[in-house]
Amino acid sequence: HLRVPAVDPIYDTKYFGDVLIEIGKRMGGRMAEYFEILGDSENVLRHMAKGFEANPGDNGVDGWDAWVEKGIWYKKPYLWRLRDGAFYEWDGRDYAREMNAEEVKATLLRTPSGKFEFRSGLLAANADWIAERTGRDPERLMFPIWEEPAHPGGGDLYLSTPKLALHAEGRGANIPMVIAHLQPALGGRGEAFVEIHPATAAARGVADGDRVRISSSVGATEARCRVFEGTRPDTIVLPMEYGHWAGGRWSSAVPTGHSGDCTVNQSDRVTGQCMYYSTKVTVSKA
Numbered sequence: 001h002l003r004v005p006a007v008d009p010i011y012d013t014k015y016f017g018d019v020l021i022e023i024g025k026r027m028g029g030r031m032a033e034y035f036e037i038l039g040d041s042e043n044v045l046r047h048m049a050k051g052f053e054a055n056p057g058d059n060g061v062d063g064w065d066a067w068v069e070k071g072i073w074y075k076k077p078y079l080w081r082l083r084d085g086a087f088y089e090w091d092g093r094d095y096a097r098e099m100n101a102e103e104v105k106a107t108l109l110r111t112p113s114g115k116f117e118f119r120s121g122l123l124a125a126n127a128d129w130i131a132e133r134t135g136r137d138p139e140r141l142m143f144p145i146w147e148e149p150a151h152p153g154g155g156d157l158y159l160s161t162p163k164l165a166l167h168a169e170g171r172g173a174n175i176p177m178v179i180a181h182l183q184p185a186l187g188g189r190g191e192a193f194v195e196i197h198p199a200t201a202a203a204r205g206v207a208d209g210d211r212v213r214i215s216s217s218v219g220a221t222e223a224r225c226r227v228f229e230g231t232r233p234d235t236i237v238l239p240m241e242y243g244h245w246a247g248g249r250w251s252s253a254v255p256t257g258h259s260g261d262c263t264v265n266q267s268d269r270v271t272g273q274c275m276y277y278s279t280k281v282t283v284s285k286a
Contacts (some may be wrong), residue, residue, distance in 0.1 A: 001072050002045070017041040072125035078109055083184055098208055119143055127146060134269045152264040155281035156233040157200070161259035165252050173241055174248035186226040192256040193226040195237040196283065211286040214238065214257075217280055218264050221257030240276075248280050 003013075014022070024035030056062035057073040063179040067073060081088050081095040087104050088095035099107075112121030114127065123130065123142040131138035152156070164182055172178040179190055186193060194212060206212055208227040212257030213220055214236070223238055232236055242249040243258025264279045 002067050002109045004068070004071060015041055017044075034209055064069060136269075149278065150266070151278055152266055153218070153262070153279040153281055155216055155279075155283075156234075157283055158232075158277070159214070159263065159279045159281045160235055160237045160261065160277055161240040161263060162237065163240050167239075167241060170201070172246060173245075173251040173254075176250055178255065179254060182239065182241060184239060186228055187228055191224065192239045192241045192252050194223045194283075195228045195231045196225050197231045197233040197235075198227045198229060200233050200236070200283075204285065206283070206285050213284050213286040214262050214281050215284070216262040216264060216281045219261045221259065221261040223256045236281070246268075 003179070018041050021035050021038055024038075025032050027035075034267075046064050052062050052067065052073055058075050059070055059072065061067050061070055061073040063208050065263055076090055079090050080099070081090070083095070087099045087108060089097045090101055091104075092098050101114055109115055111117045120142045127138040127141060130136060134141075153159070162184055164170045164184065166178045166182045172182065182192060183189075184195060186195060194213075194214065196206065201207070206225060206227075208225065210225055211222055212225050213222050221238075221243060225258055236254075238259045240259045242251065242254040242256040243261065244254070246252065262279065262281055263276060266275045266278050268275055269272065
């Protein structure tokens with residue numbers, strides 16, 4: 001995709017990439033020479049678009065002008081298509097050639113049956129090995145089954161710890177603009193709050209804005225709370241964002257503790273994936 005501004009720049013504002021390039025030009029020495037040659041962000045994109053000349057997109061984009069006009073370069077994204085119960089392969093112009101069962105099994109549905117399996121052939125083939133290590137019934141574990149989840153931590157409230165869009169893989173925690181807005185529902189305003197249902201808060205003598213202690217069997221953390229009817233009465237929501245002791249003067253100054261301090265390290269018994277939302281905690285006024 002080529003992102004084209006919807007409106008003209010206001011005042012003397014610039015695209016972030018152009019700001020970095022202009023700073024580079026002012027650094028002096030070899031670095032400044034490099035950024036002078038670079039020019040601006042449009043120059044970079046124009047050089048990228050030269051690659052379309054030898055490899056034009058299926059939508060006719062073969063250079064800079066066509067890219068600007070259509071906003072996107074692409075090839076047909078899928079090699080196969082399912083239609084009326086049959087798979088068809090892309091032949092360069094259309095999905096015209098119907099695939100036989102052997103081709104589907106070799107390229108698409110690489111299961112023992114060559115079909116979509118509600119009964120997992122892979123799990124069935126390893127049933128004894130899995131049962132020995134997990135204690136599951138080897139006659140049932142290859143099917144989608146419900147099991148009573150384990151909720152460690154020793155508390156009475158589920159702990160939900162969402163990673164928000166502004167998290168930016170952790171880099172957002174030291175950006176003042178992000179700190180000012182980061183929150184699931186109620187607005188961060190310079191810190192991240194734990195969101196709690198009014199009835200749940202009242203039962204614990206907690207008022208909106210109070211600092212609370214969130215405890216489990218592995219540790220505890222603290223944060224200010226926001227009373228919010230949109231939160232389930234049996235759950236609290238604390239975004240996985242702050243609690244830094246390093247990383248920058250902005251992030252380390254946020255008074256919100258880190259949710260990981262009271263999250264029990266538990267993994268799924270088959271996949272080994274982390275189960276971040278399984279912990280149950282206790283909440284009290286700090």
